[in-house]
Amino acid sequence: MNKRVNNTQLVHADRLLNRPQHGAVHEATNNSVLFEFEDVADLEAVFQGKKPGHVYSRSSSSSAVSLQNMLNDIEGGAGAVAFATGMAGISSMVYSLLQAGDHIIVSQYLFGNTRSFFQTLSNFSVNVSYVDVTDAENIKNALTPSTKMVFCESIANPVTQVSDLEGIGALCHQHGILFVIDNTMTPSPMLDAKALKASLVATSLTKYIAGHGSVLGGVVVDLGNYDWRQYQNIDDKYKVADPAQWGLTQIRKRGLRDMGATLAPGSASQIAIGLETLNLRMHQTCNNAMALATFFENERSVKQVFYPGLSEHPQHERATRLFNHQYGGILSIELADSLDMRVFLNALKLVICATHLGDTRTLALPIATTVFYENGPEQRAVMGISDKLIRMSIGIENVADLIDDIQQALKLAAV
Structure with missing residues:
Protein backbone atom coordinates (compact mmCIF):
# COMPACT_ATOMS: atom_id res chain seq x y z
CA MET A 1 0.00 0.00 0.00
CA ASN A 2 1.16 3.52 -0.75
CA LYS A 3 1.48 4.96 2.74
CA ARG A 4 2.31 8.39 1.32
CA VAL A 5 -1.34 8.90 0.42
CA ASN A 6 -3.76 9.95 3.15
CA ASN A 7 -7.00 11.89 3.48
CA THR A 8 -5.29 15.11 4.54
CA GLN A 9 -2.97 15.05 1.55
CA LEU A 10 -5.82 14.45 -0.90
CA VAL A 11 -8.15 17.07 0.56
CA HIS A 12 -5.54 19.84 0.63
CA ALA A 13 -3.45 18.91 -2.43
CA ASP A 14 -4.98 21.47 -4.80
CA ARG A 15 -4.49 24.54 -2.62
CA LEU A 16 -1.07 23.52 -1.25
CA LEU A 17 0.52 22.29 -4.48
CA ASN A 18 -1.03 24.72 -6.95
CA ARG A 19 -1.65 27.81 -4.78
CA PRO A 20 -4.88 28.96 -6.52
CA GLN A 21 -5.45 32.68 -6.81
CA HIS A 22 -7.60 34.79 -4.48
CA GLY A 23 -7.46 32.26 -1.64
CA ALA A 24 -9.51 29.66 -3.55
CA VAL A 25 -9.16 26.04 -2.41
CA HIS A 26 -9.56 24.75 -5.98
CA GLU A 27 -7.67 25.82 -9.09
CA ALA A 28 -9.99 27.81 -11.34
CA THR A 29 -11.17 26.24 -14.61
CA ASN A 30 -9.29 28.01 -17.39
CA ASN A 31 -11.03 27.61 -20.75
CA SER A 32 -8.73 29.86 -22.76
CA VAL A 33 -7.42 28.19 -25.92
CA LEU A 34 -4.62 30.74 -26.49
CA PHE A 35 -2.16 32.52 -24.22
CA GLU A 36 -0.67 35.97 -24.68
CA PHE A 37 3.06 36.68 -24.45
CA GLU A 38 4.30 40.24 -24.05
CA ASP A 39 7.78 39.22 -25.20
CA VAL A 40 8.12 36.93 -28.24
CA ALA A 41 11.31 35.52 -26.73
CA ASP A 42 9.22 34.02 -23.91
CA LEU A 43 6.82 32.47 -26.44
CA GLU A 44 9.76 30.92 -28.30
CA ALA A 45 11.28 29.60 -25.07
CA VAL A 46 8.04 27.91 -24.01
CA PHE A 47 7.54 26.46 -27.49
CA GLN A 48 11.05 24.99 -27.40
CA GLY A 49 10.63 23.58 -23.89
CA LYS A 50 13.27 25.82 -22.37
CA LYS A 51 10.87 27.29 -19.79
CA PRO A 52 7.44 26.29 -18.43
CA GLY A 53 4.28 27.86 -19.73
CA HIS A 54 1.23 27.42 -21.96
CA VAL A 55 1.15 28.22 -25.67
CA TYR A 56 -1.99 26.39 -26.82
CA SER A 57 -4.54 24.49 -24.75
CA ARG A 58 -4.26 21.30 -26.84
CA SER A 59 -0.81 20.89 -25.32
CA SER A 60 -1.45 22.25 -21.83
CA SER A 61 -3.65 24.38 -19.64
CA SER A 62 -3.41 25.55 -16.06
CA SER A 63 -6.35 23.30 -15.15
CA ALA A 64 -4.69 20.17 -16.56
CA VAL A 65 -1.30 21.04 -15.08
CA SER A 66 -2.84 21.50 -11.63
CA LEU A 67 -4.40 18.04 -11.82
CA GLN A 68 -1.13 16.56 -13.09
CA ASN A 69 0.70 18.08 -10.12
CA MET A 70 -1.68 16.37 -7.69
CA LEU A 71 -1.60 13.00 -9.41
CA ASN A 72 2.18 13.07 -9.63
CA ASP A 73 2.43 13.98 -5.95
CA ILE A 74 0.42 10.99 -4.74
CA GLU A 75 2.52 8.65 -6.90
CA GLY A 76 5.81 10.24 -5.80
CA GLY A 77 6.73 10.62 -9.45
CA ALA A 78 8.89 12.78 -11.69
CA GLY A 79 5.94 14.20 -13.64
CA ALA A 80 2.58 13.40 -15.22
CA VAL A 81 0.66 13.97 -18.46
CA ALA A 82 -3.16 13.98 -18.45
CA PHE A 83 -5.32 12.85 -21.38
CA ALA A 84 -8.96 12.91 -22.44
CA THR A 85 -9.45 9.22 -21.52
CA GLY A 86 -7.50 6.34 -20.05
CA MET A 87 -7.22 4.65 -23.44
CA ALA A 88 -5.89 7.92 -24.90
CA GLY A 89 -3.16 7.85 -22.26
CA ILE A 90 -2.19 4.25 -22.99
CA SER A 91 -2.23 4.57 -26.77
CA SER A 92 -0.41 7.93 -26.78
CA MET A 93 2.26 6.62 -24.43
CA VAL A 94 2.86 3.47 -26.47
CA TYR A 95 2.84 5.23 -29.87
CA SER A 96 5.26 7.84 -28.50
CA LEU A 97 7.80 5.40 -27.09
CA LEU A 98 7.77 2.40 -29.45
CA GLN A 99 8.94 2.08 -33.06
CA ALA A 100 8.47 -0.44 -35.85
CA GLY A 101 10.48 -3.55 -35.07
CA ASP A 102 10.25 -3.13 -31.30
CA HIS A 103 8.86 -5.90 -29.11
CA ILE A 104 6.41 -5.43 -26.23
CA ILE A 105 5.24 -8.04 -23.73
CA VAL A 106 1.71 -7.59 -22.42
CA SER A 107 -0.64 -9.49 -20.16
CA GLN A 108 -2.81 -12.16 -21.74
CA TYR A 109 -5.54 -11.05 -19.31
CA LEU A 110 -5.76 -7.47 -20.58
CA PHE A 111 -9.05 -5.58 -20.45
CA GLY A 112 -10.91 -5.91 -23.76
CA ASN A 113 -10.33 -2.42 -25.17
CA THR A 114 -6.67 -2.41 -24.14
CA ARG A 115 -6.12 -5.77 -25.80
CA SER A 116 -7.87 -4.49 -28.93
CA PHE A 117 -5.43 -1.56 -29.03
CA PHE A 118 -2.40 -3.85 -28.82
CA GLN A 119 -3.83 -5.98 -31.61
CA THR A 120 -4.06 -2.82 -33.71
CA LEU A 121 -0.51 -1.91 -32.71
CA SER A 122 0.76 -5.12 -34.27
CA ASN A 123 -0.42 -3.78 -37.64
CA PHE A 124 2.29 -1.11 -37.32
CA SER A 125 5.13 -3.67 -37.18
CA VAL A 126 5.42 -3.66 -33.40
CA ASN A 127 5.74 -7.23 -32.18
CA VAL A 128 3.35 -8.03 -29.33
CA SER A 129 3.60 -11.11 -27.07
CA TYR A 130 0.74 -12.06 -24.74
CA VAL A 131 1.86 -13.94 -21.63
CA ASP A 132 0.60 -15.04 -18.23
CA VAL A 133 1.86 -12.19 -16.04
CA THR A 134 1.04 -13.92 -12.76
CA ASP A 135 4.59 -15.34 -12.92
CA ALA A 136 7.57 -13.18 -13.90
CA GLU A 137 9.30 -16.30 -15.25
CA ASN A 138 6.90 -16.16 -18.21
CA ILE A 139 8.08 -12.60 -18.93
CA LYS A 140 11.69 -13.72 -18.75
CA ASN A 141 11.05 -16.52 -21.24
CA ALA A 142 9.40 -14.09 -23.68
CA LEU A 143 12.25 -11.54 -23.72
CA THR A 144 14.00 -10.81 -27.01
CA PRO A 145 16.83 -8.42 -27.89
CA SER A 146 14.20 -5.97 -29.20
CA THR A 147 11.97 -6.01 -26.10
CA LYS A 148 11.40 -2.40 -25.05
CA MET A 149 8.42 -2.57 -22.70
CA VAL A 150 6.35 -4.81 -20.43
CA PHE A 151 2.73 -3.75 -19.87
CA CYS A 152 0.30 -5.28 -17.40
CA GLU A 153 -2.56 -4.44 -15.08
CA SER A 154 -2.20 -4.72 -11.31
CA ILE A 155 -5.48 -6.66 -11.08
CA ALA A 156 -6.98 -8.04 -14.28
CA ASN A 157 -10.50 -7.15 -15.25
CA PRO A 158 -12.73 -9.19 -14.92
CA VAL A 159 -11.26 -12.46 -13.53
CA THR A 160 -9.03 -10.59 -11.01
CA GLN A 161 -5.67 -12.28 -11.72
CA VAL A 162 -2.98 -10.39 -9.78
CA SER A 163 0.21 -9.72 -11.72
CA ASP A 164 3.62 -10.67 -10.30
CA LEU A 165 4.47 -6.99 -9.95
CA GLU A 166 7.47 -7.54 -7.68
CA GLY A 167 9.06 -10.12 -9.96
CA ILE A 168 8.33 -8.20 -13.15
CA GLY A 169 9.68 -4.98 -11.66
CA ALA A 170 12.94 -6.64 -10.65
CA LEU A 171 13.29 -8.33 -14.06
CA CYS A 172 12.67 -5.14 -16.04
CA HIS A 173 15.06 -3.18 -13.83
CA GLN A 174 17.75 -5.80 -14.41
CA HIS A 175 17.36 -5.69 -18.20
CA GLY A 176 16.75 -1.94 -18.62
CA ILE A 177 13.20 -2.50 -19.95
CA LEU A 178 10.31 -0.11 -19.41
CA PHE A 179 7.79 -1.51 -16.94
CA VAL A 180 4.30 0.01 -17.26
CA ILE A 181 1.50 -0.78 -14.81
CA ASP A 182 -2.12 0.03 -15.48
CA ASN A 183 -3.17 0.68 -11.88
CA THR A 184 -6.74 1.75 -12.63
CA MET A 185 -8.05 -1.07 -10.42
CA THR A 186 -5.63 -0.24 -7.60
CA PRO A 187 -5.12 3.55 -7.46
CA SER A 188 -2.42 5.16 -5.37
CA PRO A 189 -3.91 4.59 -1.90
CA MET A 190 -3.87 0.83 -2.58
CA LEU A 191 -0.62 0.34 -4.52
CA ASP A 192 2.83 1.90 -4.27
CA ALA A 193 3.89 1.33 -7.87
CA LYS A 194 7.11 3.29 -7.42
CA ALA A 195 8.35 0.87 -4.75
CA LEU A 196 7.81 -1.98 -7.23
CA LYS A 197 10.31 -0.42 -9.68
CA ALA A 198 7.60 0.46 -12.22
CA SER A 199 8.73 3.00 -14.83
CA LEU A 200 5.31 4.43 -15.63
CA VAL A 201 1.75 4.04 -14.41
CA ALA A 202 -1.25 4.55 -16.67
CA THR A 203 -4.60 5.21 -15.02
CA SER A 204 -8.14 5.76 -16.21
CA LEU A 205 -9.16 8.80 -14.19
CA THR A 206 -12.74 8.09 -15.25
CA LYS A 207 -12.89 5.26 -12.73
CA TYR A 208 -11.93 5.46 -9.05
CA ILE A 209 -10.02 8.76 -9.17
CA ALA A 210 -13.02 10.81 -10.35
CA GLY A 211 -15.34 8.19 -8.94
CA HIS A 212 -18.83 9.38 -9.79
CA GLY A 213 -19.41 8.28 -13.38
CA SER A 214 -19.60 11.85 -14.60
CA VAL A 215 -16.32 12.65 -16.37
CA LEU A 216 -13.69 11.03 -18.63
CA GLY A 217 -9.94 11.30 -18.19
CA GLY A 218 -6.62 9.46 -18.11
CA VAL A 219 -3.06 10.03 -16.95
CA VAL A 220 0.45 8.68 -17.44
CA VAL A 221 2.84 9.25 -14.52
CA ASP A 222 6.61 8.79 -14.76
CA LEU A 223 7.68 7.36 -11.39
CA GLY A 224 11.32 8.42 -11.76
CA ASN A 225 12.66 4.84 -11.65
CA TYR A 226 13.83 4.60 -15.25
CA ASP A 227 17.05 6.09 -16.66
CA TRP A 228 15.89 7.52 -19.99
CA ARG A 229 19.50 7.99 -21.12
CA GLN A 230 19.57 4.23 -21.86
CA TYR A 231 16.38 4.29 -23.96
CA GLN A 232 17.21 4.20 -27.66
CA ASN A 233 13.90 5.59 -28.91
CA ILE A 234 14.16 9.09 -27.44
CA ASP A 235 14.42 11.64 -30.24
CA ASP A 236 17.32 14.08 -29.85
CA LYS A 237 14.98 17.08 -29.93
CA TYR A 238 13.21 15.81 -26.80
CA LYS A 239 16.39 15.36 -24.78
CA VAL A 240 15.83 18.32 -22.49
CA ALA A 241 18.26 19.47 -19.83
CA ASP A 242 16.91 17.06 -17.19
CA PRO A 243 17.17 13.44 -18.45
CA ALA A 244 14.45 12.44 -15.97
CA GLN A 245 12.00 14.37 -18.18
CA TRP A 246 12.99 12.88 -21.54
CA GLY A 247 10.28 10.22 -21.59
CA LEU A 248 7.47 12.53 -20.51
CA THR A 249 8.61 15.22 -22.92
CA GLN A 250 8.35 12.79 -25.83
CA ILE A 251 4.95 11.53 -24.61
CA ARG A 252 3.73 15.10 -24.23
CA LYS A 253 4.96 16.16 -27.69
CA ARG A 254 4.25 13.08 -29.79
CA GLY A 255 1.30 11.81 -27.80
CA LEU A 256 -0.66 14.73 -26.39
CA ARG A 257 0.30 17.49 -28.83
CA ASP A 258 0.40 15.47 -32.05
CA MET A 259 -2.53 13.13 -31.36
CA GLY A 260 -4.64 15.75 -29.65
CA ALA A 261 -6.36 13.68 -26.96
CA THR A 262 -6.49 16.70 -24.66
CA LEU A 263 -8.19 16.64 -21.28
CA ALA A 264 -10.72 19.48 -21.19
CA PRO A 265 -10.12 22.08 -18.43
CA GLY A 266 -13.59 21.52 -16.99
CA SER A 267 -12.97 17.78 -16.83
CA ALA A 268 -9.64 18.34 -15.09
CA SER A 269 -11.32 20.45 -12.42
CA GLN A 270 -14.07 17.88 -11.90
CA ILE A 271 -11.56 15.04 -11.56
CA ALA A 272 -9.55 17.08 -9.04
CA ILE A 273 -12.61 17.40 -6.82
CA GLY A 274 -13.28 13.67 -7.03
CA LEU A 275 -9.67 12.99 -6.04
CA GLU A 276 -10.29 14.56 -2.62
CA THR A 277 -12.47 11.66 -1.44
CA LEU A 278 -10.55 8.83 -3.15
CA ASN A 279 -9.27 7.31 0.10
Missing part, protein backbone atom coordinates in the same frame (compact mmCIF):
# COMPACT_ATOMS: atom_id res chain seq x y z
CA LEU A 280 -12.68 7.32 1.75
CA ARG A 281 -14.44 5.85 -1.27
CA MET A 282 -11.82 3.13 -1.82
CA HIS A 283 -12.03 2.07 1.82
CA GLN A 284 -15.80 1.66 1.67
CA THR A 285 -15.67 0.04 -1.77
CA CYS A 286 -13.10 -2.55 -0.69
CA ASN A 287 -15.03 -3.35 2.50
CA ASN A 288 -18.25 -3.80 0.55
CA ALA A 289 -16.53 -5.95 -2.08
CA MET A 290 -15.06 -8.24 0.58
CA ALA A 291 -18.45 -8.62 2.23
CA LEU A 292 -20.17 -9.41 -1.07
CA ALA A 293 -17.45 -11.86 -2.13
CA THR A 294 -17.92 -13.71 1.17
CA PHE A 295 -21.68 -13.69 0.67
CA PHE A 296 -21.37 -15.12 -2.85
CA GLU A 297 -18.84 -17.72 -1.66
CA ASN A 298 -21.45 -19.08 0.76
CA GLU A 299 -24.38 -18.82 -1.65
CA ARG A 300 -25.38 -22.16 -3.18
CA SER A 301 -26.79 -20.52 -6.31
CA VAL A 302 -23.33 -19.15 -7.16
CA LYS A 303 -20.92 -21.64 -8.73
CA GLN A 304 -17.70 -19.61 -8.59
CA VAL A 305 -16.46 -16.28 -7.20
CA PHE A 306 -13.37 -14.41 -8.44
CA TYR A 307 -11.99 -11.95 -5.87
CA PRO A 308 -8.40 -11.59 -4.57
CA GLY A 309 -9.64 -11.14 -1.00
CA LEU A 310 -10.81 -14.74 -0.81
CA SER A 311 -8.25 -17.21 0.57
CA GLU A 312 -8.92 -19.61 -2.33
CA HIS A 313 -7.86 -17.04 -4.92
CA PRO A 314 -4.60 -18.18 -6.60
CA GLN A 315 -2.85 -14.87 -5.86
CA HIS A 316 -4.47 -14.11 -2.49
CA GLU A 317 -1.21 -13.95 -0.55
CA ARG A 318 0.36 -11.70 -3.19
CA ALA A 319 -2.65 -9.39 -3.16
CA THR A 320 -2.52 -9.20 0.63
CA ARG A 321 1.14 -8.23 0.49
CA LEU A 322 0.84 -5.73 -2.36
CA PHE A 323 -2.44 -4.07 -1.42
CA ASN A 324 -2.19 -4.19 2.40
CA HIS A 325 -5.40 -6.16 3.03
CA GLN A 326 -7.43 -4.16 0.52
CA TYR A 327 -8.45 -6.12 -2.55
CA GLY A 328 -10.20 -3.67 -4.83
CA GLY A 329 -13.78 -3.12 -5.91
CA ILE A 330 -14.10 -5.64 -8.76
CA LEU A 331 -15.42 -9.16 -8.34
CA SER A 332 -16.88 -11.61 -10.82
CA ILE A 333 -19.26 -14.52 -10.38
CA GLU A 334 -20.61 -17.48 -12.29
CA LEU A 335 -24.14 -18.48 -11.36
CA ALA A 336 -25.19 -22.10 -10.96
CA ASP A 337 -26.32 -23.77 -14.17
CA SER A 338 -29.90 -23.79 -12.91
CA LEU A 339 -30.04 -19.98 -12.84
CA ASP A 340 -30.64 -17.72 -15.83
CA MET A 341 -27.98 -15.00 -15.97
CA ARG A 342 -30.12 -12.52 -17.89
CA VAL A 343 -33.11 -12.98 -15.60
CA PHE A 344 -30.82 -12.31 -12.62
CA LEU A 345 -29.41 -9.12 -14.11
CA ASN A 346 -32.82 -7.85 -15.19
CA ALA A 347 -34.21 -8.50 -11.70
CA LEU A 348 -31.68 -6.29 -9.94
CA LYS A 349 -33.26 -3.07 -8.71
CA LEU A 350 -30.50 -1.32 -6.76
CA VAL A 351 -27.52 -2.71 -8.65
CA ILE A 352 -27.28 -1.08 -12.09
CA CYS A 353 -26.65 -3.05 -15.28
CA ALA A 354 -24.12 -0.77 -17.01
CA THR A 355 -20.75 -0.71 -18.78
CA HIS A 356 -18.50 1.09 -16.32
CA LEU A 357 -16.55 0.48 -13.12
CA GLY A 358 -15.09 2.44 -10.23
CA ASP A 359 -18.35 4.25 -9.57
CA THR A 360 -20.00 5.16 -6.27
CA ARG A 361 -22.86 2.90 -7.39
CA THR A 362 -22.66 -0.89 -7.68
CA LEU A 363 -22.76 -2.07 -11.29
CA ALA A 364 -23.18 -5.47 -12.93
CA LEU A 365 -22.45 -6.60 -16.48
CA PRO A 366 -22.44 -9.79 -18.58
CA ILE A 367 -18.84 -9.78 -19.79
CA ALA A 368 -18.55 -12.28 -22.65
CA THR A 369 -21.32 -10.67 -24.70
CA THR A 370 -20.26 -7.06 -24.14
CA VAL A 371 -16.78 -5.75 -23.31
CA PHE A 372 -14.98 -8.95 -24.40
CA TYR A 373 -17.30 -9.89 -27.26
CA GLU A 374 -14.81 -8.83 -29.98
CA ASN A 375 -12.08 -10.97 -28.44
CA GLY A 376 -13.85 -14.16 -29.52
CA PRO A 377 -14.30 -17.45 -27.62
CA GLU A 378 -10.69 -18.65 -27.95
CA GLN A 379 -9.16 -15.49 -26.46
CA ARG A 380 -11.83 -15.37 -23.78
CA ALA A 381 -10.98 -18.95 -22.80
CA VAL A 382 -7.31 -18.01 -22.36
CA MET A 383 -8.37 -15.12 -20.13
CA GLY A 384 -10.63 -17.34 -18.04
CA ILE A 385 -13.84 -15.64 -19.16
CA SER A 386 -16.81 -17.98 -19.43
CA ASP A 387 -20.00 -17.22 -21.32
CA LYS A 388 -21.91 -16.87 -18.03
CA LEU A 389 -19.43 -14.63 -16.21
CA ILE A 390 -20.89 -11.56 -14.50
CA ARG A 391 -18.60 -8.71 -13.49
CA MET A 392 -19.60 -6.54 -10.57
CA SER A 393 -18.07 -3.16 -9.74
CA ILE A 394 -18.87 -2.53 -6.10
CA GLY A 395 -19.92 0.90 -4.91
CA ILE A 396 -20.22 2.62 -1.53
CA GLU A 397 -23.84 1.80 -0.69
CA ASN A 398 -24.95 0.12 2.52
CA VAL A 399 -23.81 -3.45 1.93
CA ALA A 400 -26.93 -4.91 3.56
CA ASP A 401 -29.05 -3.16 0.92
CA LEU A 402 -26.90 -4.64 -1.83
CA ILE A 403 -27.22 -8.14 -0.41
CA ASP A 404 -30.99 -7.78 -0.12
CA ASP A 405 -31.21 -6.74 -3.78
CA ILE A 406 -28.97 -9.58 -4.94
CA GLN A 407 -30.89 -12.17 -2.91
CA GLN A 408 -34.23 -11.22 -4.42
CA ALA A 409 -32.73 -11.33 -7.93
CA LEU A 410 -31.21 -14.77 -7.29
CA LYS A 411 -34.60 -16.09 -6.20
CA LEU A 412 -36.27 -14.81 -9.35
CA ALA A 413 -33.50 -16.20 -11.56
CA ALA A 414 -34.00 -19.66 -10.06
CA VAL A 415 -37.66 -19.85 -11.09
